[in-house]
Amino acid sequence: MDYNYRERRQNARHSNIILPAGELTLMYDHRPIDLFKFKDISPFGVCLLAAEPAKQDDVIQIRYHHKEDQLDVYGTMIWQELVKNDTQSHYWLGIRFWPHNPEPNISLFDLLINNLAEQKAS
Numbered sequence: 421m422d423y424n425y426r427e428r429r430q431n432a433r434h435s436n437i438i439l440p441a442g443e444l445t446l447m448y449d450h451r452p453i454d455l456f457k458f459k460d461i462s463p464f465g466v467c468l469l470a471a472e473p474a475k476q477d478d479v480i481q482i483r484y485h486h487k488e489d490q491l492d493v494y495g496t497m498i499w500q501e502l503v504k505n506d507t508q509s510h511y512w513l514g515i516r517f518w519p520h521n522p523e524p525n526i527s528l529f530d531l532l533i534n535n536l537a538e539q540k541a542s
Contacts, residue, residue, distance in 0.1 A: 439535050442486025446470055448478040456510060461532045463525055465495060465516040473500055473511045480515050484531060493528045494518045 434452040437444040446455040446468060454471035461467075466482070474480060474497040484491040499514040517525040 439484065439531060441488075442484055444532075445483040445485065447481040447483065448472070448474055450479075450481070458532060459536070460514075461529055461536060463517075463522075463529045464519075465498070465514065466528075466532065468513050468515060469503070469510050470513055471508075471510060473502075474513055480513075482515070482528065484528060491524055491527055491531075493524045 435443045435445050435455045437455055437458060444455060444458070446453045455468060456471070457469040459467050459469075468482075476497060478497060480495045480497060482493045482495065495515040495517045497513055498516045501512045503510045503512060517528075519525075
């Protein structure tokens, strides 16, 4: 077994988004952020529900990792909206994918669009 994979799986889980054979992770400037849902996915960006707001200059990384491979997509926050309830606050983030490397962007879009119905984000 790959030691790096085992080490990563022993870390605290930051994602409630479990996809086929793996999970989605959100990071701001390489810091993991709790992630709850996604919606409004396109080849150019995605809307994610996160535990913390992003700063305008944060490098946002979306990672899909599973046993065999890892897919990293980078982007920039273009808008965010606070969602409050009695016990906690979350933030819907509009993220624009960086256009420099379109292949991972399209791969992530294909993966998420096929699983969007299961999320039922409101």
